[in-house]
Amino acid sequence: MSILIDKLFSYATKFVAIAVLLLVAWIFTILFQNSIDSIEAFGFDFLTETKWAPNLEKFGALPAIYGSVVSTFLAMVLAVPLAIGVAIFLSELAPAKLKSPVGVSIELLAAIPSVIYGMWGLFYFVPIVRDIFGGIGISMLTAGIVLSIMILPFMAAVTRDAMNTTPDILKESAYALGGTKWDVIKDIIIPYAKAGIIGSFILALGRAIGETMAVTFVMGNVHKISFDLTEPATSIPVTLANEFTEADTSLYYSSLFELSLFLLVISFTIISIAKFYFLRRQRAA
Amino acid sequence: MTHTQKRIITNNIVMILSALSAIIGIGFLFWILGVLVLNGIDALSWTIFTQEGAPPGYEESGLKHALIGQLFIVGIATVVGVPLGILAGTYLSEYGQMSKLAQTVRDISDIMMSAPSIVIGAFVYAIVVAPMGHFSGWAGSIALTIIMLPIILRTTDDMLQLVPSTLREAAFALGASKYKVITQIVYRGAKAGILTGVLLGVARVAGETAPLLFTSFNDNFLNTDMSEPMASLTVTMYNYATSPYEDWQKLGWAAAFILSMFILSLNIIGRLFLLKKKGK
Amino acid sequence: MATIVTITEEKALEVKDFEFTYASADAPSIKKLTMPVAKNSITALIGPSGCGKTTLLRSFNRMHDLYSGNQYSGEIIFKGRNILTAKEDLISLRIQIGMIFQKPTAFPMSIFDNVAYGMRLQGIKNKTELQGRVEKALQDAALWNEVKDRLKHDANGLSGGQQQRLCIARAVAVEPEVLLFDEPTSALDPISTAGIEELIVELKNRVSIIIVTHNMQQAARVSDYTGFMYLGELIELGLTEEMFVTPKEKLTEEYITGKFG
Ligand SMILES: Nc1ncnc2c1ncn2[C@@H]1O[C@H](COP(=O)(O)OP(=O)(O)OP(=O)(O)O)[C@@H](O)[C@H]1O
Numbered sequence: 001m002s003i004l005i006d007k008l009f010s011y012a013t014k015f016v017a018i019a020v021l022l023l024v025a026w027i028f029t030i031l032f033q034n035s036i037d038s039i040e041a042f043g044f045d046f047l048t049e050t051k052w053a054p055n056l057e058k059f060g061a062l063p064a065i066y067g068s069v070v071s072t073f074l075a076m077v078l079a080v081p082l083a084i085g086v087a088i089f090l091s092e093l094a095p096a097k098l099k100s101p102v103g104v105s106i107e108l109l110a111a112i113p114s115v116i117y118g119m120w121g122l123f124y125f126v127p128i129v130r131d132i133f134g135g136i137g138i139s140m141l142t143a144g145i146v147l148s149i150m151i152l153p154f155m156a157a158v159t160r161d162a163m164n165t166t167p168d169i170l171k172e173s174a175y176a177l178g179g180t181k182w183d184v185i186k187d188i189i190i191p192y193a194k195a196g197i198i199g200s201f202i203l204a205l206g207r208a209i210g211e212t213m214a215v216t217f218v219m220g221n222v223h224k225i226s227f228d229l230t231e232p233a234t235s236i237p238v239t240l241a242n243e244f245t246e247a248d249t250s251l252y253y254s255s256l257f258e259l260s261l262f263l264l265v266i267s268f269t270i271i272s273i274a275k276f277y278f279l280r281r282q283r284a285a
Numbered sequence: 286m287t288h289t290q291k292r293i294i295t296n297n298i299v300m301i302l303s304a305l306s307a308i309i310g311i312g313f314l315f316w317i318l319g320v321l322v323l324n325g326i327d328a329l330s331w332t333i334f335t336q337e338g339a340p341p342g343y344e345e346s347g348l349k350h351a352l353i354g355q356l357f358i359v360g361i362a363t364v365v366g367v368p369l370g371i372l373a374g375t376y377l378s379e380y381g382q383m384s385k386l387a388q389t390v391r392d393i394s395d396i397m398m399s400a401p402s403i404v405i406g407a408f409v410y411a412i413v414v415a416p417m418g419h420f421s422g423w424a425g426s427i428a429l430t431i432i433m434l435p436i437i438l439r440t441t442d443d444m445l446q447l448v449p450s451t452l453r454e455a456a457f458a459l460g461a462s463k464y465k466v467i468t469q470i471v472y473r474g475a476k477a478g479i480l481t482g483v484l485l486g487v488a489r490v491a492g493e494t495a496p497l498l499f500t501s502f503n504d505n506f507l508n509t510d511m512s513e514p515m516a517s518l519t520v521t522m523y524n525y526a527t528s529p530y531e532d533w534q535k536l537g538w539a540a541a542f543i544l545s546m547f548i549l550s551l552n553i554i555g556r557l558f559l560l561k562k563k564g565k
Numbered sequence: 566m567a568t569i570v571t572i573t574e575e576k577a578l579e580v581k582d583f584e585f586t587y588a589s590a591d592a593p594s595i596k597k598l599t600m601p602v603a604k605n606s607i608t609a610l611i612g613p614s615g616c617g618k619t620t621l622l623r624s625f626n627r628m629h630d631l632y633s634g635n636q637y638s639g640e641i642i643f644k645g646r647n648i649l650t651a652k653e654d655l656i657s658l659r660i661q662i663g664m665i666f667q668k669p670t671a672f673p674m675s676i677f678d679n680v681a682y683g684m685r686l687q688g689i690k691n692k693t694e695l696q697g698r699v700e701k702a703l704q705d706a707a708l709w710n711e712v713k714d715r716l717k718h719d720a721n722g723l724s725g726g727q728q729q730r731l732c733i734a735r736a737v738a739v740e741p742e743v744l745l746f747d748e749p750t751s752a753l754d755p756i757s758t759a760g761i762e763e764l765i766v767e768l769k770n771r772v773s774i775i776i777v778t779h780n781m782q783q784a785a786r787v788s789d790y791t792g793f794m795y796l797g798e799l800i801e802l803g804l805t806e807e808m809f810v811t812p813k814e815k816l817t818e819e820y821i822t823g824k825f826g
């Protein structure tokens with residue numbers, strides 16, 4: 001009897017573990033199957049075509065891809081220096097009394113759902129962008145900024161954690177040679193924690209590119225490639241969030257599924273690079 | 286100016302910049318929190334908990350439908366996702382260990398934790414909503430279960446691995462079967478950690494909006510039938526906030542406030558559990 | 566109180582009524598300690614674990630100032646001035662008073678860059694000068710022959726003993742006047758230990774050395790003076806050859822004969 005339970009339990013655990021893998025394979029398969037219409041209709045042109053016109057049954061993903069790339073790039077450009085600054089503050093500069101409360105609040109803010117950032121962006125940031133840069137305020141620029149603020153806590157917290165892995169004795173050795181704080185940070189801490197820091201930036205990038213709610217409120221879902229950042233734009237997740245319930249033809253659906261598949265493949269790749277190339281090596285060291 | 290003086294000046298500049306970016310970053314974050322709390326408290330009232338949605342301009346409108354819908358969708362995802370996640374995590378830590386299968390499950394779960402959640406919504410749409418012909422609470426729960434699974438699985442795995450192997454060996458030495466060792470010794474040793482993982486997993490999916498947009502969809506009235514479209518706090522918040530009606534926007538802030546407080550509390554409780562465990 | 570031998574040489578450092586309390590502690594870890602350190606000689610600090618040796622050593626280069634809330638009073642005289650004042654320039658102080666740690670601390674950079682690090686901090690950029698001084702420092706640290714063909718390699722590829730000699734090379738490259746060693750061989754095998762000891766003895770022509778050690782034979786082998794500390798106080802400072810044979814204080818005798826500690 002107890003041998004039977006033993007066996008059943010071990011099989012049950014193994015079954016669920018394998019099911020997780022099958023589930024992921026299933027997700028890819030379903031997304032692919034549902035994309036077939038669109039793949040057959042447009043082939044590779046899907047990714048390079050600039051026109052997205054549901055009423056004409058014409059679907060080109062380039063505006064959404066462009067929007068995803070540009071908004072994510074903006075977010076990274078703004079968030080990386082801030083995150084490094086906050087991480088330096090938290091790990092090296094802040095007095096002991098401030099370190100822990102500020103650090104914990106940053107971590108808690110990383111847990112706030114992205115829909116809240118989006119809502120805040122819509123009501124409080126859109127008007128500011130409108131006043132400063134003109135336009136309607138709903139724009140690529142707003143999306144990039146709100147996205148950067150959303151990923152900032154996560155980035156700052158993991159960068160700080162990476163910096164904190166530097167042994168004290170190593171830092172002290174550099175101070176003992178007459179180094180300043182900044183000397184120690186740039187010559188010792190950053191080289192030491194490099195893999196971890198870069199890995200966490202790429203991971204943040206992977207998250208930002210798939211982020212939906214923080215940008216949906218403020219981007220506008222306009223399928224147009226414009227080099228003016230104050231114009232409304234769209235991104236892959238924004239298109240999905242806005243149009244999935246509106247799709248009325250099978251080609252429209254299929255195009256949205258192909259967008260989902262494309263997004264999943266891109267995120268998977270970026271996150272894998274972060275996890276396996278940078279963060280794995282750091283763990284081994 | 287000597288080189289050392291230059292270094293000191295550079296250092297001071299960088300330190301000022303660092304403190305400045307900390308102030309900017311933290312300032313933004315507190316701005317968001319402040320907005321959330323001020324608008325949220327302003328919009329809170331009893332009717333929020335007692336009334337359902339109503340057309341704009343209607344005095345007696347509330348979030349009862351969204352709160353209950355949220356409870357159903359997240360509750361069912363938790364009831365299904367947590368045991369499955371714990372089982373799979375148990376396999377990784379106790380049976381699979383460093384085997385190729387276990388490592389692959391770990392890696393894939395790690396990736397899935399950061400993968401875009403809206404894609405999960407699309408998947409569930411294809412396998413549940415499309416065949417059924419309409420949106421449903423079930424579809425929402427399934428989407429959230431899929432998102433929660435890798436989180437619970439990985440924390441369980443990590444927490445079980447923290448249990449010293451001497452404890453397992455001691456129990457085996459007394460003739461206990463593996464099932465007994467795991468359920469009676471290992472789970473007990475990792476209790477606080479697993480619980481924290483569960484709390485953080487629930488907190489994470491409770492804030493998910495994107496995967497619900499086209500699975501559970503929305504309903505402006507109270508509905509407890511999981512096979513029908515169902516309101517959730519997050520989707521309601523999105524719809525109300527993007528509506529042009531001021532009273533709906535106000536309800537959106539109330540929903541944002543309630544949801545954030547719920548999620549922050551789960552996070553804080555989870556942390557306290559871990560701290561308490563470390564303290565022991 | 567403490568029995569302190571009269572020092573005939575010039576003094577490199579003089580500690581006067583020094584008291585030190587850690588931020589998180591209620592009681593001082595060093596209590597009203599007074600001690601001279603002779604120039605161009607080796608002073609060993611011995612004493613049971615927790616008696617304050619490391620604390621005292623790290624006061625000489627104001628290492629404690631990296632962490633906030635520590636309190637100290639009294640004086641430490643170096644080159645005629647009290648280095649414990651607020652206006653002391655910690656960067657130049659630390660260039661003049663070098664430190665070697667308990668574990669090797671190779672920086673995450675090449676062997677060459679490790680040794681050149683302190684010089685570069687001082688603004689020395691001239692390549693030939695750097696190369697010359699790096700080579701000399703590595704020779705002084707008896708490491709040159711082992712690494713001369715792989716100066717560009719990552720320093721973390723060296724063995725523990727080699728890394729510790731690299732740290733010594735890095736410290737002597739900036740030509741300090743005092744070198745502080747905190748149990749520099751406690752993480753090393755006997756052969757590496759012998760190498761480091763030899764090195765320390767050779768260095769004393771140029772620098773004044775203070776070395777904390779738990780190994781009494783080591784203190785006897787390398788040092789000219791030995792200070793015995795107990796519970797944050799200096800109990801006895803004597804010529805090494807005399808102190809290990811005829812200690813003046815009963816506590817010292819009990820400690821070196823292994824009755825406690
Ligand atoms: N960072 C610190 N905060 C508070 N107290 C400390 C700290 N470091 C050391 N102490 C205390 O100060 C006293 C002296 O410690 P110190 O490290 O100087 O001893 P030591 O003689 O070097 O010992 P060991 O031989 O073990 O290295 C001890 O009682 C120790 O507990």
Ligand SMILES: [Mg+2]
Nearest residue numbers: 618619620747
């Ligand atoms: Mg010590």
